[in-house]
Amino acid sequence: MSETLSGAHILCQSLVDAGVEVLFGYPGGAIMPFYHALPEYPRLRHILVRHEQAAAHAADGYARASGRVGVCVATSGPGATNLVTGLATAHMDSSPVVAITGQVSRPMIGRDAFQETDIVGITLPITKQSYLVQDAAELADVVREAIAVAQHGRPGPVLIDVPKDVQNQKVEFAPSVGAQHAPPLHAAPDDAIRRAADLIAAAKRPLLMVGHGVILANAYAEVRALAEKTGMPVITTLLGISAFPEGHPLHLGMPGMHGEVHVNRAIQRADVIVGIGLRFDDRVTGNLAAFAPRAQVVHIDLDRAEIGRNVPVAVGIIGDARTVTGQLVAATAARNCDAWRGEIEGCRRPPDASFRGGMSPEAILTAISDATDGTCTIVTDVGQHQMWVAKLFPYRRPNTHITSGGLGTMGFAVPAAMGVHLARPGEPVWAISGDGGFQMNMAEMATMVQEGLTVKLAVFNNGYLGMVRQWQQFFHGKRYSCTPIWSPDYVKLAAAYGIPGYRVQEASELADVVGRANAHPGPALVEFVIEQEANVFPMIPPGGSLSEPIEAAV
């Protein structure tokens, strides 16, 4: 039996019907009918952020950690525009986020009304789909479709813009009952699998490169089976980290701009590269013309537009990473690549001396790993600390490394970690930031306190915007223009928010302080005072070849 409901109630009911449990948002004029209805739907937990950007990042973090859609809510105008960076981040990293924005009432649209902005137009290039809802009777279908579009195929953000009068409009409500029309996970054609298997069988120096698609498709077991059956060494891209066990004898590490020398050398010497769920972006390939000059590439991706976009392919396979990799496992013959692995291992260097001992990144990350028995999810920001974590953290569980890869969004870690915590309650979550990125969204400490979100905040403080300073050192004649950055007293700041705060300056304190922060039943902040001018080595200069790393400061 149908009932008469307002658009705002239909919005809430449709989210409940879709299984949504958490919303990250911030109220305002044009979204007030929605917030008026919200308390009638206790199934929807609302997290009041301190800035809408944080709502989008938190929804993104929730989505990445849970594999389900993350939902954020904002009002029209500035509320909506504040979501933009978060939506762009989710778009670049294929994260299923649904943003619901209030809009001015229909008769006011196009009149430059108070807090009116064309958010659908603004976000067109950074959303997978968007809706400007014209009638409350459409809302149930729009919400169902938006959630399906965000999740199916290659995931991405979807925006639903709802005028205030549509939220107030009362219509007969009937739940949307259409099929979720999930696209079937097509298997790859046999001949493509055969050609890929033949290439692997004939290769002397094959490599397996895995990216975010493996995590999105939950293809860990298949990728591991393929690697172990064929003996192919495995490279994990920045967003592919934790898709393959660190410490596995076949695991090489991360490629690209800050990839280890042996990893990039392996790429340059490989005769076959099997890429699964990655897009060969410029931070991975360096100079495309010089990338993997001897390799024939087998590229498996769900998005046909990625096949051959950056790197020419010998075999392109459009399909779900789990399904296709499973087919490849069945089609390949068991072999080993011991000689090739020996060649690669011969190029392996010990981590740069600056990474070890004292208050080094390795020492700090080891302390965090030890305090959490290696089980924590690490959410990183962008910059030097992000690369140290990517290179050094000993990940033991799949999908426990969450970072802004494609867009490289500073300020991501702190709010995204709130979403990760809500997706994985009871599990340790550490947000690791530099002193620059932390200050971008540190107001979210208030959200954590108000909402009871147990996130541990690590600030790597070197007094610089470190990665930019490193580029200035290498490529701009050491002119440290606008990169020294002052920080507040983080211990006192934490105290102002009513949470424990610690400053670690001596390595001898690391284990004790990290352990105490981790054991505290709520958010806690640890500032790590690190070497001011430490660099991330090795480094491929921008536009340079993977064959020409910078391995020491000049």
Place this chain on the structure above:
Amino acid sequence: MTASHTVNVVLDDALLTLNRAVGVLRRRNIAVAGLAVRPCGPAGVSRMTFVLNTDAATADRVVQQFHKIAGVRDVEVTTTQDPPNEEQP
């Protein structure tokens, strides 16, 4: 090598879909010679036709992007003429 590629995109007759389709060209700053949109077949379906003067690889990358737009039903490309004379007066 530059050539003329006539691209036919069959898509939902919805402003947002058209806007996304044009955005693919705008974002990449691809020169378009001629752009026409007209009803096509059943109600609610349009055909967008335009000519790209570009190399085959770029044309292919553009076409792949159209396939990703929700509401795009089909994309066809025909290379219609030899490379234009690139000499400028």
